[in-house]
Amino acid sequence: MISQALLKEFKEKAGQENVFTEKADLVTYSYDAAVLEPVLPGVAIRPASGEALSQIVRLCNENKIPLTVRGAGTNLSGGTIPLRDGVVVLTNALTKILEINEADMYAVVQPGVVTAKLAAAVAAKGLFYPPDPGSQAVSTLGGNVAENAGGLRGLKYGVTRDYVMGIQFFDVNGEIVKTGSRTVKCATGYNLTGLLVGSEGTLGVFNEITLKLIPLPAHQKAMVAVFDNIDKASETVAAIIAHRIVPATLEFMDNFTIRAVEDYSHVGLPTDAAALLLIEVDGYPAQVEEDAEKVELLCRQKGATSIRVAEDAAERDSVWTARRSALSALAKLKPTVVLEDATVPRSRIPDMVRAMQDIAKEYNISIGTFGHAGDGNLHPTILTDRRDKAEWARVEAAIAAIFDKALSMGGTLSGEHGTGLAKSCFLEKETSAATIIYSRKIKTALDPNYILNPGKIIGR
Amino acid sequence: MSDMKELISLMKELEDQVVVCMRCGMCQSVCPLFAETGRESDVARGKLALLDGLMKEMFENPNGVNERLNKCLLCGSCAANCPSGVHVLDIFIKARAVLAGYMGLPAAKRLILRGMLAHPEIFDRLAEWGAKFQNIFTKPVNEAVGTSCARIVSPLIGNRHFRPLAAVPFHQKIPYLNTSPGHSGIKAAFYVGCLMDKIFPHVAQAVIDVLTYHEIGIFMPEHQGCCGIPAISSGDTKTFESLVRHNLEKFEAESFDYLVTPCATCTSTIKKIWTLMVRDDGRGIKERVRKISEKTLDINQFLVKHVGVKPGVLKKDREVISIAYHDPCHLKKSLGLAAEPRALIQANPNYHLKEIPESDRCCGLGGSFNLYYYELSANIGTKKRDHIASSGCSTVATGCPACMIQLSDMLSKAGDRIAVRHPVEIYAESLKP
Numbered sequence: 065m066i067s068q069a070l071l072k073e074f075k076e077k078a079g080q081e082n083v084f085t086e087k088a089d090l091v092t093y094s095y096d097a098a099v100l101e102p103v104l105p106g107v108a109i110r111p112a113s114g115e116a117l118s119q120i121v122r123l124c125n126e127n128k129i130p131l132t133v134r135g136a137g138t139n140l141s142g143g144t145i146p147l148r149d150g151v152v153v154l155t156n157a158l159t160k161i162l163e164i165n166e167a168d169m170y171a172v173v174q175p176g177v178v179t180a181k182l183a184a185a186v187a188a189k190g191l192f193y194p195p196d197p198g199s200q201a202v203s204t205l206g207g208n209v210a211e212n213a214g215g216l217r218g219l220k221y222g223v224t225r226d227y228v229m230g231i232q233f234f235d236v237n238g239e240i241v242k243t244g245s246r247t248v249k250c251a252t253g254y255n256l257t258g259l260l261v262g263s264e265g266t267l268g269v270f271n272e273i274t275l276k277l278i279p280l281p282a283h284q285k286a287m288v289a290v291f292d293n294i295d296k297a298s299e300t301v302a303a304i305i306a307h308r309i310v311p312a313t314l315e316f317m318d319n320f321t322i323r324a325v326e327d328y329s330h331v332g333l334p335t336d337a338a339a340l341l342l343i344e345v346d347g348y349p350a351q352v353e354e355d356a357e358k359v360e361l362l363c364r365q366k367g368a369t370s371i372r373v374a375e376d377a378a379e380r381d382s383v384w385t386a387r388r389s390a391l392s393a394l395a396k397l398k399p400t401v402v403l404e405d406a407t408v409p410r411s412r413i414p415d416m417v418r419a420m421q422d423i424a425k426e427y428n429i430s431i432g433t434f435g436h437a438g439d440g441n442l443h444p445t446i447l448t449d450r451r452d453k454a455e456w457a458r459v460e461a462a463i464a465a466i467f468d469k470a471l472s473m474g475g476t477l478s479g480e481h482g483t484g485l486a487k488s489c490f491l492e493k494e495t496s497a498a499t500i501i502y503s504r505k506i507k508t509a510l511d512p513n514y515i516l517n518p519g520k521i522i523g524r
Numbered sequence: 525m526s527d528m529k530e531l532i533s534l535m536k537e538l539e540d541q542v543v544v545c546m547r548c549g550m551c552q553s554v555c556p557l558f559a560e561t562g563r564e565s566d567v568a569r570g571k572l573a574l575l576d577g578l579m580k581e582m583f584e585n586p587n588g589v590n591e592r593l594n595k596c597l598l599c600g601s602c603a604a605n606c607p608s609g610v611h612v613l614d615i616f617i618k619a620r621a622v623l624a625g626y627m628g629l630p631a632a633k634r635l636i637l638r639g640m641l642a643h644p645e646i647f648d649r650l651a652e653w654g655a656k657f658q659n660i661f662t663k664p665v666n667e668a669v670g671t672s673c674a675r676i677v678s679p680l681i682g683n684r685h686f687r688p689l690a691a692v693p694f695h696q697k698i699p700y701l702n703t704s705p706g707h708s709g710i711k712a713a714f715y716v717g718c719l720m721d722k723i724f725p726h727v728a729q730a731v732i733d734v735l736t737y738h739e740i741g742i743f744m745p746e747h748q749g750c751c752g753i754p755a756i757s758s759g760d761t762k763t764f765e766s767l768v769r770h771n772l773e774k775f776e777a778e779s780f781d782y783l784v785t786p787c788a789t790c791t792s793t794i795k796k797i798w799t800l801m802v803r804d805d806g807r808g809i810k811e812r813v814r815k816i817s818e819k820t821l822d823i824n825q826f827l828v829k830h831v832g833v834k835p836g837v838l839k840k841d842r843e844v845i846s847i848a849y850h851d852p853c854h855l856k857k858s859l860g861l862a863a864e865p866r867a868l869i870q871a872n873p874n875y876h877l878k879e880i881p882e883s884d885r886c887c888g889l890g891g892s893f894n895l896y897y898y899e900l901s902a903n904i905g906t907k908k909r910d911h912i913a914s915s916g917c918s919t920v921a922t923g924c925p926a927c928m929i930q931l932s933d934m935l936s937k938a939g940d941r942i943a944v945r946h947p948v949e950i951y952a953e954s955l956k957p
Contacts, residue, residue, distance in 0.1 A: 087583065088574060089564075092563075092565045102573075110563075138549045201550060202549050202553045392607030392609075399540075400543075
């Protein structure tokens with residue numbers, strides 16, 4: 065329990081109006097977007113300055129109270145589910161874009177800046193922040209860095225990790241630690257930036273993040289290829305990569321997803337198609353045209369029944385509207401949606417797609433598969449009703465089977481959603497017992513009281 | 525208070541709708557209230573989690589949940605953008621009714637809803653008196669917008685700049701109409717709406733002018749009642765149902781093809797909330813409601829889709845006025861009407877329509893939300909005002925009298941000289957010589 069004296073100190077540091085203790089507020093910070101049980105925190109605090117943030121971290125450590133930092137709470141692996149009676153620290157009052165440096169192409173942000181807002185702000189200056197997780201309209205950059213979020217552009221542009229130049233964060237004592245720099249090259253000290261990216265709030269609390277920006281691509285071309293056989297589609301993905309073409313996005317949709325999207329958004333998708341590939345190439349106009357031609361040819365060689373190239377911006381938008389509505393469309397079919405992101409080396413996409421179909425059949429559940437085929441990161445989406453106990457047991461077994469399959473192909477449990485609570489018990493399977501012990505030693509050294517989002521990633 | 529168990533069992537009727545929320549949090553990107561406060565209990569996901577918690581017996585009393593559930597504009601931005609298709613407004617309105625039934629109405633709401641609104645004739649009388657005496661307490665403040673403010677410190681008015689009650693409400697000017705259609709062959713019932721009647725009678729007049737011009741037969745019964753939205757959004761099912769019955773009786777006296785209203789909120793209420801919230805009385809009331817709601821159309825939609833607007837001729841002796849348009853939530857998000865009011869404005873060549881950024885962002889009024897949370901309401905409204913002012917327009921049109929009140933307050937307080945009008949007025953102007 066949090067003592068009245070400590071609450072008083074929180075209020076002094078963060079301001080009376082920024083400390084929430086009523087149950088009806090705490091319930092709203094007990095969950096995130098993962099399908100897991102909610103956990104009620106003891107207090108939620110919304111600091112409005114880095115100074116207040118640092119003091120809260122220090123107070124939590126001194127009082128040995130667990131602390132979970134929360135951005136938009138869109139996490140899909142339970143990383144923002146707090147500990148019982150613990151502290152939730154909200155970053156959504158820390159929303160300043162501190163600097164956009166056009167000459168040196170970087171931006172410095174507070175952790176609560178919404179991803180899409182930064183992307184729009186830099187695009188207005190002709191610059192590009194590529195990571196575009198599905199939740200970018202609400203997700204925060206602090207959350208993206210803590211989870212190493214991905215998105216549709218991972219194939220060509222990489223993920224959040226590839227854009228973090230440096231982080232200024234608070235250690236458990238509320239002291240400032242500085243990693244990285246504003247320079248393209250930086251060879252000083254340990255690579256603490258690398259350690260902190262994807263650490264899910266277990267090693268430090270971000271105060272400022274320096275992000276790399278690149279020039280906006282001059283030209284894009286999008287197309288949709290239709291296949292009457294799912295293997296042909298996934299083999300085309302492998303073929304495009306094998307031919308050394310790197311599209312900005314290379315997305316896959318199975319028939320189940322196509323039908324759901326078409327029922328929902330009526331964008332004119334062929335509902336009899338076994339699979340679709342949605343492809344976009346970008347860069348200099350001449351190179352874009354050449355790449356687009358090669359991709360089109362490959363699609364045809366691999367047996368695409370038709371290919372539609374978007375002729376203008378409106379057609380291009382309709383392609384990506386269809387893709388973006390995939391999760392929404394699937395979500396409407398059943399009350400509970402489990403969105404997985406097990407990822408395989410990209411050459412294994414055909415095997416992984418087949419495996420999803422087999423698993424759906426074996427466990428007698430509905431799985432819609434879509435996702436970032438080009439980078440091996442599919443989203444098998446399980447549709448169920450958690451209140452149906454028997455089916456839920458089959459779903460849990462199917463999730464374990466998906467993980468086993470991905471690992472057997474040399475893949476990973478999570479391409480972009482993080483380990484959190486949902487996958488922490490599977491982590492040893494992917495790594496080794498020694499890896500967990502090594503990670504726990506780091507955790508113990510940096511956070512001896514285990515107050516920083518304990519239980520996530522490496523268990524307890 | 526009655527037994528918590530009973531409340532929980534009533535709430536459980538909403539369970540199938542509440543579980544559809546997958547907690548993705550996308551509502552945070554569109555909720556105008558969350559943009560101000562950043563508090564999860566202000567956004568749909570948080571409120572749905574609270575209702576879920578109430579059902580799961582997490583609360584000893586419903587006070588905290590009730591307070592947060594009522595802190596909502598009911599603008600429907602969340603529902604319109606929900607990936608899972610959660611019927612957020614249906615859930616919130618039903619939950620408010622359940623909670624108000626359990627906790628009782630606050631005294632002030634009880635007095636206003638049951639003492640005044642439930643009795644259309646008393647409401648009319650009070651408003652007429654108010655119109656006579658308002659000048660004692662208030663004075664004009666911005667004649668371009670047409671607003672007044674308090675002469676003396678008033679806790680009720682605060683620092684609002686409001687559109688005063690009309691000296692002569694519409695129902696006094698024209699109490700009753702029943703005309704036959706001309707060449708159009710269409711007979712339309714005209715539901716005026718309280719705000720149009722009492723504050724904007726010139727808009728109601730414009731509706732009559734336009735319908736008359738197009739030779740549409742008009743049926744306008746006497747003593748029309750409020751559509752019931754203030755009652756049902758406060759959870760007052762009793763007043764709501766009595767108003768629905770009152771209006772049904774008035775309008776069933778004559779047969780007509782369509783029921784039209786110039787108020788986005790009334791249209792949306794009759795079409796959606798009446799059908800959702802009126803309980804079966806064993807005497808066929810649901811069927812009566814269904815019939816009338818099927819015929820109900822927003823005036824913009826009626827004119828553009830069912831009558832056909834007549835493109836006006838440029839009046840060269842008058843200047844061309846730049847006009848902005850604000851999408852009322854109850855037109856765009858609730859009924860999907862955005863092109864029609866614009867088409868009506870564009871039919872008048874003396875106006876040049878300029879789009880403003882985020883034209884469909886809520887103006888922040890939200891009915892009684894404005895009374896309980898004026899500062900938040902004004903902060904949200906100020907963003908709308910900034911967008912309108914940045915357009916350089918001298919007029920802004922919108923299809924909802926509640927939005928007109930909020931825009932007037934915000935523009936007037938900022939000292940803008942921008943008139944606030946209804947699209948049907950703009951169209952009516954072009955039909956006049």
